[in-house]
Amino acid sequence: MIYQLLKGATIQELKDAGLAPHYAQHDHGLFPTDASGVPFTVAGIGSLGDPVTDLHEDLAAEQKARATYEHLMNLTDDPDLIEPLKFLRQREVIHFQRFGEALDDVQNELNRKKYY
Structure with missing residues (x-):
């Protein structure tokens, strides 16, 4: 763009x-x-090595990206810009959903009774 x-x-x-x-x-x-x-810069990208913490960081990043695309869409009336921005915004929504599913899987595994 x-x-x-x-x-x-x-x-x-x-x-x-x-x-x-x-x-x-x-x-x-x-x-x-x-x-x-x-x-x-990558200085703002956080990773702790803890899957629950890192997935929450990922979820927040996807929401920030979605909001940014919405703000960009509000700044233009050019359909040739709005359409790709809508696609990118929707992609962030899907990423958020997939990270949420991964978080559920990780939390279920952590809460599962362990047998040794």
Whole structure:
């Protein structure tokens, strides 16, 4: 979508959109940042090695992604952007459901009586 949005954009259009700093370093290329321009880092990805804790982290990440896609959809009226965003949002819902099922399986296994 980034390439689709920037395709054919002139330098003046990029400046007018507040993207001059991005252009200076990355031209029309993709460079993952948050909405404030802070570059992506894995520092916020948590893993404790505990399956219950890690699955809760995964569930939260899917909900955050779903909300972000909804926010992006609210910022545009372009159907060529809204349709892929709807697909991506639905994918996050499915991921959330699958992580929830995995959490149920893990908790059932942890609660199962063990015989040795």
